Amino acid sequence: MGISHQMRTYIDRASWIRKMFEEGARLKQIHGADNVYDFSLGNPNLPPPPKVKEALLRIIRNGAASLHSYMPNAGLPQTRERLAAYLAREHGTPLRAEHVIMTCGAAGALNVILKALLDPGDEVVVPAPFFVEYGFYAENHGGSLKTVPTTADFSLDLNALDAAVGLKTKVVLINSPNNPTGQIYDANALKELGELLRRKSRTARHPIFLVSDEPYRKIVYTAEKPPSIFQYYENALIATSFSKDLSLPGERIGYIAMHPQAEDQAALQGALILANRILGFVNAPALMQWILPDLLEESVDVSLYRAKRDRLLDGLKRAGYSCFEPPGAFYLFPQSPLKDDVTFVRLLVDEKILAVPGSGFGGPGYFRLAYCVDDQTIEGALPGFARAMDKARS
Ligand code: PLP
Numbered sequence: 001m002g003i004s005h006q007m008r009t010y011i012d013r014a015s016w017i018r019k020m021f022e023e024g025a026r027l028k029q030i031h032g033a034d035n036v037y038d039f040s041l042g043n044p045n046l047p048p049p050p051k052v053k054e055a056l057l058r059i060i061r062n063g064a065a066s067l068h069s070y071m072p073n074a075g076l077p078q079t080r081e082r083l084a085a086y087l088a089r090e091h092g093t094p095l096r097a098e099h100v101i102m103t104c105g106a107a108g109a110l111n112v113i114l115k116a117l118l119d120p121g122d123e124v125v126v127p128a129p130f131f132v133e134y135g136f137y138a139e140n141h142g143g144s145l146k147t148v149p150t151t152a153d154f155s156l157d158l159n160a161l162d163a164a165v166g167l168k169t170k171v172v173l174i175n176s177p178n179n180p181t182g183q184i185y186d187a188n189a190l191k192e193l194g195e196l197l198r199r200k201s202r203t204a205r206h207p208i209f210l211v212s213d214e215p216y217r218k219i220v221y222t223a224e225k226p227p228s229i230f231q232y233y234e235n236a237l238i239a240t241s242f243s244k245d246l247s248l249p250g251e252r253i254g255y256i257a258m259h260p261q262a263e264d265q266a267a268l269q270g271a272l273i274l275a276n277r278i279l280g281f282v283n284a285p286a287l288m289q290w291i292l293p294d295l296l297e298e299s300v301d302v303s304l305y306r307a308k309r310d311r312l313l314d315g316l317k318r319a320g321y322s323c324f325e326p327p328g329a330f331y332l333f334p335q336s337p338l339k340d341d342v343t344f345v346r347l348l349v350d351e352k353i354l355a356v357p358g359s360g361f362g363g364p365g366y367f368r369l370a371y372c373v374d375d376q377t378i379e380g381a382l383p384g385f386a387r388a389m390d391k392a393r394s
Pocket residue numbers: 042104105106107108131175178179213215240241242243249253254
């Protein structure tokens with residue numbers, strides 16, 4: 001095989017999600033798609049809000065000749081301006097267009113940020129459990145991931161962070177609302193984290209950046225919006241997308257927002273914009289950038305996700321599972337009834353239920369269920385979850 005040794009090890013490392021995907025395809029072929037209960041992927045099942053289609057039709061009918069043209073690597077100026085005004089309100093921070101860079105989804109945003117910030121050997125500190133791609137993203141740019149535990153309810157553990165953030169740390173990467181746990185980090189924790197990072201930056205003699213990955217920001221079941229990191233720390237960057245809140249994951253549209261008081265602002269902007277270009281993204285998809293200004297206040301109907309969360313959580317609890325009630329995102333992260341989550345996920349496969357072992361997210365002893373699926377999948381799977389629990393107990 002001609003592929004690099006590194007990619008060979010990566011393919012092995014990525015194998016759990018891939019295995020579930022392949023297992024799902026195999027089971028669907030044998031039993032029919034309706035008889036397989038697939039909770040393995042965070043692929044939103046709700047359609048985009050109707051305004052997305054309306055805006056697309058409008059822009060195509062009235063669109064400028066430059067609709068499909070190259071543009072500045074940072075994105076369309078008018079889109080960045082409208083987004084900055086929206087973000088200034090949302091985050092209570094005076095962002096301007098130059099603080100916003102349009103990207104190919106949150107994944108693109110994270111890679112651009114890490115390309116701009118990391119030197120070989122730098123560490124990216126991440127609370128676990130975490131979105132599994134982070135390890136690859138850090139290594140894409142010469143860095144390495146260092147994981148820190150969270151508390152029993154998956155909140156930030158400030159003592160663990162204090163112990164983990166050191167001279168090699170360049171970035172602390174958080175994700176709230178979180179995939180896979182659904183937890184939201186509260187304002188007190190973010191305030192303490194900001195203080196910790198100021199102190200650690202002084203000792204390290206370089207700024208340690210706080211990067212907040214927040215594609216689920218609008219998918220919350222609490223009365224209050226998640227607090228903004230911009231309120232608590234200046235060397236802060238937000239990476240996000242419209243993949244989940246507008247159900248547009250295939251369109252690859254997202255952005256980076258940087259704190260207006262981040263150190264060395266001009267160099268940071270320049271580095272992010274150049275990274276967007278030389279990573280081969282060039283610019284975020286044009287058509288999406290044209291329609292976004294009309295969609296910033298929009299979101300899918302989050303009450304539908306809440307109903308799915310409640311139904312699945314209730315069914316699992318009745319079957320004897322123990323599970324944290326997540327205030328955001330569209331994942332449940334129940335405790336595995338067996339110590340070995342991989343073995344338990346195999347029991348679920350016997351019931352034609354596809355889940356991902358927590359080990360794949362740095363959270364052994366748990367498993368992840370993406371409940372952004374239709375209601376029949378949830379109803380159909382509940383007897384299988386009960387049988388798998390019985391088998392695990394016997
Ligand atoms: N970050 C987290 C926590 C995610 O769950 C995902 C996708 O599932 C991404 C980033 C990537 O999002 P996007 O599709 O916008 O690149």
